[in-house]
Amino acid sequence: MNAEVSHEIVLNVNGEVKRFSAPARRLLSDALRGDLGLTGTHVGCEHGVCGCCTVLIDNQPVRSCLTFAIAAQDRKIRTVEGLADADGELHPVQAAFKECHALQCGFCTPGFLMTATALLEQRPNPDEEEITEALAGNLCRCTGYQNIRSAIGHAIELMQSDI
């Protein structure tokens, strides 16, 4: 078989331009983790169901396991590594997850954090139904969803008291 063609891929991740070479079949999830060392984005099912690979592309949550890195060029990608400030201060959504005990093993957490961040950027005051609807696409096997839901409520309070 012929050697597989490698492409020069340029991604904008958390505001930084990153270059690497990879074949067209490189999933965005694997590019973030393997090529760029951003292992905060997790990989579970690789068919779009679990949600732990969720990142933001142009501020919309998407599955990085169902996106090819080569097709995500020219877009703005945000991962969990981009949430906290440069000085390490947690993003309100992260702080709320910590305070409300919204994680145990943490495997699902990056996906929930990105999904919740996108929700609160689009709708700073979501109602109960909008919160449930937004979180319904992410699975957590150990914490349970009640604390995760409370964390969203707390994040809203933190964000409002920030201003």
Added chain:
Amino acid sequence: MKPAPFGYHRATSVEDAANLLSELDDAKILAGGQSLIPLMNFRLSTPAHLIDISNLPELNEIRVDDRSVTIGAAVTHTTLLKTSQVASELPLLVDAEKLIAHEVIRNRGTVCGSLAHADPAGEMTAVIRVLNGAVRTSSVEGERVIQAVDLFEGPLQSSLTETEIIVEAIFPKLGRNSASSFREVARRHGDYAVAGAVSVVDYDNARSIESARTAFLSVGPVPILISFDELLVDAKTSDLGHDEIYEFVSSQLNPQNDIHASADYRRHLAAELAWESLKACV
């Protein structure tokens, strides 16, 4: 698992995509990738080339005129849901979209992709069938229009040729004397439906039912349409009886047993959902 190697081509126009599709061996269109990439990750699909049409501005259009809502092949489920004109002109599209997966998937997946994918569990296949819609396609051989009734041949099998691209989907609007309703049962919100029914009822000016039909998802190899005209013509709304509808539907459906549900359960659900969705139209 990971996808098998393939060549990636970002199309620069519909014509370019059509040329590539005919020149390259074993090539497939990549739209939102929300159905194709899972299949590739599990190596259930191993195309040699992908032609990405998701960035073509000419395909990212929704047009509404007197007769129909026309949706370009790059329009995502989310874009459709957020287009307020669609909600007012053909609310059935919005009712259906809310049942499709989760927002994260809808942000990438396209309406035309779900028609090309021809999954009989896909909400849009049933919607285009009940509305008697169509898709417009393009290939090196030219353009053609495929009516919804001719588009679906089997599970994940459309009547598109290997070199044909869906350019847009045409959903006829409902008149002022028509009502529609979508009902489905899924294990969890956002999952593919175990069964679903989408109904359209047309009235005459005296508010008598002129015609009624239901398209079903997840109960056969393709979306199935049942017309109730022989039962309902001239019926007053109050004559719509549960048992009559239930019997009429269940005698005509032949779902299969699978890991998600038995054939009997699916048939039962479909008949109940048909009744509920018809009732919601009256």
